[in-house]
Amino acid sequence: MPVAKVLLFYVFAPLPDPDAVRLWQRDLCESLGLRGRILLSKDGINGTLGGELGALKRYVRKTKDYSAFHDLDVKWSEGSGLDDEGGSLDFPRLSVRVRDEIVSFGAPEELRVEAGGVVGGGERLDPDGLHTLLEQRDDVVFFDGRNRFEAGIGRFRDAVVPDVATTREFVAELDSGRYDHLKDKAVVTYCTGGIRCEVLSGLMRSRGFGEVYQLDGGVVRYGERFGDDGLWEGSLYVFDGRGSVRFSDHAAVVGRCAGCGAATDRMRNCTDLTCREQLVVCEDCSASACAAHS
Helix, strand or coil: CCCEEEEEEEEECCCCCHHHHHHHHHHHHHHHCCEEEEEEECCEEEEEEEEEHHHHHHHHHHHHCCHHHCCCEEEEEECCCECCCCCECCCCCEEEEECCCCCCCCCHHHCCEECCEECCCCEEECHHHHHHHHHHCCCEEEEECCCHHHHCCEEECCCECCCCCCHHHHHHHHHCCCCHHHCCCEEEEECCCCHHHHHHHHHHHHCCCCEEEEECCHHHHHHHHHCCCCCEEECEECCCCCCEECCCCCCCCCCECCCCCCECCCEEECCCCCCCCEEECCHHHHHHHHHHHC
C-alpha cells in the first residue's frame, strides 16, 4: 500500500542560475508525481512537497546530488493520503518559482550567504542543546519567528510572540524598539522548520541583540525529539492541506475559538472576503468567526 508523506526542506547556498535550477526542479517533481511549493533565489531553495514515500526519497537523493544542495535540511511528516492518481491530498498542485528571497522578510540586502550558509546568524542549538542552555541559565527568552496566527494554536512556554501578520512585518517590528529590553538576554528564536530563524536571528544580531540563538531544525525537529513531553505546548501550524500537526496523542490544546472561546486547534481562513486573517475557530463557529473577530 503506498505511503503518503510530506517533506519540508531548505538550504541556504549561492545559486548562480536560479532559473535553470527552477526548470530542473519542476521537471524532477513532475516526473515523480509530486505536488507542493518550491521557492528558489540566488541564496538557495525552500520547499515543501507531498507524495508517495518512494518518490519523495528519490527526489531527496537526486536533489542532494547537486553540489549546492548537498547539505539540504530535510524533515518528514505523515501525509493525509494520496488521490486516485497517486498525488498528495495535502497539495492541490505543483508550484516552482524564483523570488528575491526564499523566505520573505523583505530585506534581501541584509542577507549574506556563502558556501557554508548564512553569515552572521544566531548560534545553532539542537533540541538537547536548548535544554542544556535552559538548565544553565535563568535569562533565556523564547522568541517566536512565525506569524502571530501560527502561535494561536501552539508555541513554546512563555514565548514572546511578536504582533506580526506576515514575515515581512518583522523588520519594522524589530526596529520599533519594542524588544530592546531583550538585548542583554539570551534569546532563542524558533520557527516551523528552522529557515525563518536563519534570517531572523541575523536581523536581530545586526540590531544589537547581544546573544541570539536559533533552534536548529525548528519546532519540527524539537517535536521529533521530545514530542509533547518538553517545552512545546499545543499543535504546529503547517502551510498545507493538513492545517496543523500534533507530535503525540496527548498534545495540549492551547488555541481558543475566536467565536465562542472553546478550546480548539482548528484553523481556517476568514470567511469574509475582505478579511485576510487566519483564525482559530471551532467547527460550530466557522460561519460566524469573522463577525466575532471584528
